[in-house]
Amino acid sequence: MTTSTPMDPAARSVRLLIVDDDPLVRAGLALMLGGADDIDIVGEGTDGTEVAELVDRLRPDVVLMDIRMPGMDGLTATESLRTRPDAPEVVVLTTFHADEQVLRAIRAGAAGFVLKDTPPAQIVDSVRRVAAGDPVLSPAVTRQLMARAAGTGPRDDRMDRADRARQRIAALAEREREVAIAVARGRSNAEIAATLYLSVATVKTQVSRILAKFGFNNRVQIALLVHDAGLLDDDGAEPAT
Numbered sequence: 001m002t003t004s005t006p007m008d009p010a011a012r013s014v015r016l017l018i019v020d021d022d023p024l025v026r027a028g029l030a031l032m033l034g035g036a037d038d039i040d041i042v043g044e045g046t047d048g049t050e051v052a053e054l055v056d057r058l059r060p061d062v063v064l065m066d067i068r069m070p071g072m073d074g075l076t077a078t079e080s081l082r083t084r085p086d087a088p089e090v091v092v093l094t095t096f097h098a099d100e101q102v103l104r105a106i107r108a109g110a111a112g113f114v115l116k117d118t119p120p121a122q123i124v125d126s127v128r129r130v131a132a133g134d135p136v137l138s139p140a141v142t143r144q145l146m147a148r149a150a151g152t153g154p155r156d157d158r159m160d161r162a163d164r165a166r167q168r169i170a171a172l173a174e175r176e177r178e179v180a181i182a183v184a185r186g187r188s189n190a191e192i193a194a195t196l197y198l199s200v201a202t203v204k205t206q207v208s209r210i211l212a213k214f215g216f217n218n219r220v221q222i223a224l225l226v227h228d229a230g231l232l233d234d235d236g237a238e239p240a241t
Helices: 022-032 048-056 072-083 100-108 120-131 139-150 155-169 172-186 189-196 201-216 219-228
Strands: 015-018 039-045 064-068 089-094 112-115
Touching: 015 048, 015 120, 022 064, 022 120, 022 201, 039 048, 039 120, 039 201, 048 072, 048 100, 048 112, 064 072, 064 120, 072 089, 072 100, 089 120, 089 219, 100 112, 100 219, 112 120, 155 219, 172 201, 189 201, 201 219
Parallel strands: 015 039, 015 064, 064 089, 089 112
Antiparallel strands: none
16 A cells, blocks of 8 residues: 555544644644545544543544643653553654654554654555554654664663563564564565565564564564664664674
8 A cells, every 4th residue: 555545445444533732733633634534533632631531432543642742741641541451553743853752652652653744645644554553653763763762871771671672582483583673674564575475464463473472562662672682783684693
């Protein structure tokens, strides 16, 4: 599916909840997203404190969540929401490309992030992709965030994190490890299937197994773990051994 191709008309519409304290931003998002035939805006929130009740009542598939809000910010709301069973996917809204707060949101289980100045068609496509189980971070942005994660904290802490990551990766079967590395390279399920000579259904199953083994919520967390383990070089390829 290309970024300009809508979902199958026979498929169920994506139920979307928009949470932002700025009424103009909410109106703009509702206008651009409400024009898509396959996206149903089921509600709007103005603060993180409203999210739990809105999710219980409206049952959205995806929450488009601003990071900076009074009361409860989007990060705290995301962390709380993603601990719930059958939680909707969360896409955070930000004005920064490599904000430490975005990294915190992803580690909490957000499916990715979009910039507030992202072209409308890309925001619509991001919601579709998240609903379909794919992250909304490009490989370049993923590497930028992973580099930020790798560069934070004292050196001893980073080394400990790398050791823990390698131990966790060692628990994967060989095929799961290959899929995990491909996910970290930013490849879609179809691209992974073609590279590893698997069916798309098998790739989805492998990704689900990896998520379950680590207790992760999304593919970006897999990518961060693979990066922490040192299995990718700066060009996104696995280093030679």
